[in-house]
Amino acid sequence: MSSQTSNGRWLVLLPVVSAIALTGLWFAGMPGTGSGSDSLVVYCAHDSVYADAILKDFEKQSGIRVDVRYDTEATKSLGLVNLIVSERQRPRCDVFWNNELLGTVDLQAQGLLEPHKGTGWNRLPEKYRDSDGHWVGFAARLRVQIVNTREDSADDEAVQNLFAFEPASVAVAKPLFGTTLTHYTVLWNEWGPERLKEWHHHLRLRGVREVDGNGAVKDLVAQGVSSAGLTDTDDFFVALDEGKPVEMLPVRVLLTPSPQPGEEGREAENKSEVPLTLALSPQSRGEGTKPKAEKKTESKTKTICIPNTVAIIKGTKRVEAARKLIDFLASAETELALARSKSRQVPLGPVDEAQLPDEVRRLKEWAADGVDLRSLLPARRECLEWLKSEYLR
Amino acid sequence: MSLASACLWTLARTLVICLVAWPVCAAVERWLRGLAEERRSVALIGLLAPFCFPELLVGYAFRDLAMFHPQWAELLCSGLLFVRVVPVGAVALLMAPPPECDAAAIHCQRMLLARVSHPSQQFDLWRCYWHGPIKRALPALGLMAVVAFQEFELAALLMTTSWTDWFVAAERVGLARSEMLRQAAWPLVMQLPVLIGVVSWLGHVGWTPRPSESRAEGGTDGASILRGRGRIVPRWALAYVLMALVVGCVAPLSLLGWRTIEGLSWLARQRTQQMGLLREMVISMAVSACAGLTAWTVCRRVMTMTQLAPAGLARRGRVGLGWVLVTGLLPGLLGSLLLSLGAVTLFQVSWLRPLYDTPLPWVLALTVWLLPRAAVLQLWLDAVRPSEAVHLAEMLGGSGMSRSERQKPPHPSPLPAKPGRGDKAKDKGKTKNEAGTMTPFTSTLCPSTFNPQRSTLLWRLRDQPQFLAMSLLCYWAYCDLPTAYLLAPTGMAPGLVRLYNFMHFGRSAALSAEACLFFGGPIVVVAGAILVGRVWRR
Numbered sequence: 025m026s027s028q029t030s031n032g033r034w035l036v037l038l039p040v041v042s043a044i045a046l047t048g049l050w051f052a053g054m055p056g057t058g059s060g061s062d063s064l065v066v067y068c069a070h071d072s073v074y075a076d077a078i079l080k081d082f083e084k085q086s087g088i089r090v091d092v093r094y095d096t097e098a099t100k101s102l103g104l105v106n107l108i109v110s111e112r113q114r115p116r117c118d119v120f121w122n123n124e125l126l127g128t129v130d131l132q133a134q135g136l137l138e139p140h141k142g143t144g145w146n147r148l149p150e151k152y153r154d155s156d157g158h159w160v161g162f163a164a165r166l167r168v169q170i171v172n173t174r175e176d177s178a179d180d181e182a183v184q185n186l187f188a189f190e191p192a193s194v195a196v197a198k199p200l201f202g203t204t205l206t207h208y209t210v211l212w213n214e215w216g217p218e219r220l221k222e223w224h225h226h227l228r229l230r231g232v233r234e235v236d237g238n239g240a241v242k243d244l245v246a247q248g249v250s251s252a253g254l255t256d257t258d259d260f261f262v263a264l265d266e267g268k269p270v271e272m273l274p275v276r277v278l279l280t281p282s283p284q285p286g287e288e289g290r291e292a293e294n295k296s297e298v299p300l301t302l303a304l305s306p307q308s309r310g311e312g313t314k315p316k317a318e319k320k321t322e323s324k325t326k327t328i329c330i331p332n333t334v335a336i337i338k339g340t341k342r343v344e345a346a347r348k349l350i351d352f353l354a355s356a357e358t359e360l361a362l363a364r365s366k367s368r369q370v371p372l373g374p375v376d377e378a379q380l381p382d383e384v385r386r387l388k389e390w391a392a393d394g395v396d397l398r399s400l401l402p403a404r405r406e407c408l409e410w411l412k413s414e415y416l417r
Numbered sequence: 418m419s420l421a422s423a424c425l426w427t428l429a430r431t432l433v434i435c436l437v438a439w440p441v442c443a444a445v446e447r448w449l450r451g452l453a454e455e456r457r458s459v460a461l462i463g464l465l466a467p468f469c470f471p472e473l474l475v476g477y478a479f480r481d482l483a484m485f486h487p488q489w490a491e492l493l494c495s496g497l498l499f500v501r502v503v504p505v506g507a508v509a510l511l512m513a514p515p516p517e518c519d520a521a522a523i524h525c526q527r528m529l530l531a532r533v534s535h536p537s538q539q540f541d542l543w544r545c546y547w548h549g550p551i552k553r554a555l556p557a558l559g560l561m562a563v564v565a566f567q568e569f570e571l572a573a574l575l576m577t578t579s580w581t582d583w584f585v586a587a588e589r590v591g592l593a594r595s596e597m598l599r600q601a602a603w604p605l606v607m608q609l610p611v612l613i614g615v616v617s618w619l620g621h622v623g624w625t626p627r628p629s630e631s632r633a634e635g636g637t638d639g640a641s642i643l644r645g646r647g648r649i650v651p652r653w654a655l656a657y658v659l660m661a662l663v664v665g666c667v668a669p670l671s672l673l674g675w676r677t678i679e680g681l682s683w684l685a686r687q688r689t690q691q692m693g694l695l696r697e698m699v700i701s702m703a704v705s706a707c708a709g710l711t712a713w714t715v716c717r718r719v720m721t722m723t724q725l726a727p728a729g730l731a732r733r734g735r736v737g738l739g740w741v742l743v744t745g746l747l748p749g750l751l752g753s754l755l756l757s758l759g760a761v762t763l764f765q766v767s768w769l770r771p772l773y774d775t776p777l778p779w780v781l782a783l784t785v786w787l788l789p790r791a792a793v794l795q796l797w798l799d800a801v802r803p804s805e806a807v808h809l810a811e812m813l814g815g816s817g818m819s820r821s822e823r824q825k826p827p828h829p830s831p832l833p834a835k836p837g838r839g840d841k842a843k844d845k846g847k848t849k850n851e852a853g854t855m856t857p858f859t860s861t862l863c864p865s866t867f868n869p870q871r872s873t874l875l876w877r878l879r880d881q882p883q884f885l886a887m888s889l890l891c892y893w894a895y896c897d898l899p900t901a902y903l904l905a906p907t908g909m910a911p912g913l914v915r916l917y918n919f920m921h922f923g924r925s926a927a928l929s930a931e932a933c934l935f936f937g938g939p940i941v942v943v944a945g946a947i948l949v950g951r952v953w954r955r
Contacts, residue, residue: 036714095589
């Protein structure tokens with residue numbers, strides 16, 4: 025016993041001392057206290073590798089300290105949306121920088137956002153902002169098909185055939201989260217639930233490689249393990265910068281025109297005849313491939329262009345600082361910085377075109393065809409419920 | 418895959434790993450017992466290194482391999498888990514109390530059965546097996562199963578099926594808490610029998626009185642019976658330990674190796690990045706130190722009480738203390754993921770909500786998670802501590818020690834003693850004090866002046882092992898992802914989550930460098946503290 029009693033005192037003291045040190049550390053870094061009295065709490069679903077530099081610039085320019093909470097790559101954005109919802113009684117987040125749009129629209133629908141029509145809101149097109157100023161979209165990414173070009177060329181028809189007949193050589197991210205969820209929502213809306221479910225089951229039954237994020241899809245295709253996959257432009261550029269043999273094609277969704285009176289029956293008949301090869305774009309019907317086919321089907325197909333969105337959380341005590349951050353993020357400078365970053369995000373508002381990299385100019389053309397995502401919240405909710413029943417049984 | 422299927426898959430993997438790992442554990446344990454004290458310490462470090470090596474780093478290093486050869490991912494994950502569970506099994510076996518029915522008893526029973534073939538004799542033989550090797554093997558197997566079943570980071574990074582994945586997805590998608598808790602019944606039910614067995618074993622080891630005979634030299638323990646008459650070649654065990662070291666530690670480091678050096682030179686030029694990483698490390702170290710030291714202290718107190726209990730308490734009191742132990746250790750054995758999900762739910766209850774955005778839930782969850790580990794470490798320390806030598810060292814100089822303290826007998830270890838060569842000499846040296854109890858004669862002779870060698874000796878014998886065990890406990894807390902991921906408050910961004918986030922993007926030089934610094938930092942701090950302490954004592 026003596027060995028215990030003699031060092032027993034410091035055994036009790038050590039946790040106490042470490043607890044005091046921890047408390048001090050927490051107080052020093054806690055928003056709203058001490059040196060950080062003006063610090064903004066930002067929940068950020070955007071990749072920290074890109075967002076960090078932007079937020080640091082904001083800190084330098086405004087003198088406002090920012091505390092950021094990031095989500096993981098695998099559960100991008102949805103984790104933070106749910107966190108904000110769960111904290112609605114006692115919000116700790118001031119500004120939410122989402123890397124997609126529908127989650128933010130969901131928060132708006134739940135009355136969790138504070139409107140602000142600032143300089144950023146004014147410069148962005150109608151399609152990428154809320155009319156009441158609850159959120160504003162900026163710097164977008166596109167959903168693309170990434171193709172390994174070591175053996176095959178980046179041909180839209182060939183990729184469609186892979187999806188239709190060799191799903192095992194294709195990689196996709198789990199659609200429960202992030203931009204893949206937005207992609208599924210668009211398909212849910214345009215194709216209807218039945219066709220999306222059929223396509224999804226077809227892919228899974230035939231062994232599609234389902235991974236935990238778009239980054240993993242990019243890796244698989246870049247290394248040649250999978251021949252093609254669905255990912256985002258920023259992930260594609262990571263592979264390209266590493267010198268991997270990859271090429272991208274925009275995901276184009278065939279829009280179903282609103283049926284005219286009396287045409288419902290014919291429409292349904294046509295839909296049922298649509299083969300699974302039409303999963304993503306019309307080119308696989310044999311209408312030819314890009315760029316001719318793109319022009320030919322311009323009116324019928326849309327790309328999936330997903331902007332970052334930023335919003336103020338209702339109940340924040342740092343409204344002024346939050347507004348400053350929103351205006352900063354939605355500014356032309358930030359859009360240009362993100363366009364010139366490794367992620368090559370597409371500016372949505374007017375910017376100096378001469379300063380844009382060539383790749384971004386090409387993406388800008390694709391982004392002009394983007395689906396209007398603002399009205400897709402009901403489709404997203406339904407689609408997510410279905411996906412939950414698929415993956416979380 | 419549904420949760421039920423994922424649970425069953427994980428369970429099947431766990432069973433296969435445990436069954437395959439069991440003979441290896443037994444062989445390694447036998448090999449360890451045969452080693453001299455100093456060599457055994459080195460061997461133990463080698464054996465435990467793959468278990469203590471950060472899982473995140475292992476998963477990150479092997480992620481590309483698993484991704485590009487998906488057909489091998491499951492095998493790779495199982496292999497890496499195998500390397501992690503063998504040390505657990507071997508150490509648990511080493512710590513296990515001697516079987517109630519040893520090899521000699523079973524041999525006698527067999528001989529009896531050969532002459533009198535009666536069903537009751539057959540039953541007795543089976544009872545012998547149950548009270549002998551089987552009862553001794555079960556806790557070790559249980560601990561191995563718990564480690565394998567609760568695996569999180571490896572399964573996530575290698576993209577293999579695991580029930581933990583389901584819960585992470587459910588948490589992120591925002592599944593209702595009630596539904597999550599309902600679904601948690603699956604892994605809970607699967608683990609509970611094993612967990613209760615492990616906890617009762619921990620309690621049993623904790624207050625089992627020390628038998629006088631040695632298990633170390635007889636070679637008639639349960640493990641040898643389980644192995645039958647076959648002899649295990651120690652070289653195989655040594656070969657296994659070397660192989661495990663290569664697979665579990667050297668290979669991950671070398672897979673990251675060349676890019677790490679490249680990344681370090683990049684990091685050396687990034688001042689902001691350095692400061693960010695340093696801040697994250699300090700935060701993680703503070704939280705882990707707080708949780709680790711609290712767990713250690715709480716465990717020490719409770720175990721001291723339970724060890725003292727049999728002498729002073731009636732049966733009812735012992736049962737009560739047993740329940741305290743069970744309720745204290747069981748939540749920790751559920752694994753950090755379920756524990757953290759529980760903590761999130763708990764701290765979102767309205768009256769606890771003010772504490773939600775503080776480090777308290779994080780520290781609390783880590784402390785509870787660490788309690789079983791702290792218990793195992795303390796039992797282990799008690800088993801290997803040379804109590805008599807520590808007591809004699811405390812007598813040296815007698816500085817700061819009261820006469821009554823000097824006259825106290827050495828602390829009785831709960832595990833069997835190794836007979837020391839000096840035992841007889843020690844007995845001869847004892848004299849009777851005024852109260853009539855035996856005390857070592859050094860206490861009657863020791864001068865009251867300070868002996869500078871005393872502190873060095875005490876440090877080596879008593880404090881250094883304790884310091885290392887506490888450091889290990891803190892390091893486990895430092896490396897635990899689910900608690901940091903789910904419970905870290907705003908403003909205290911844990912580096913672990915950021916690294917885990919980046920690891921999904923694939924391997925890069927900068928990330929490898931940051932990961933190595935993050936995981937290597939605390940080791941350098943502990944090594945530095947030992948070195949400074951050594952210099953200071955001189």
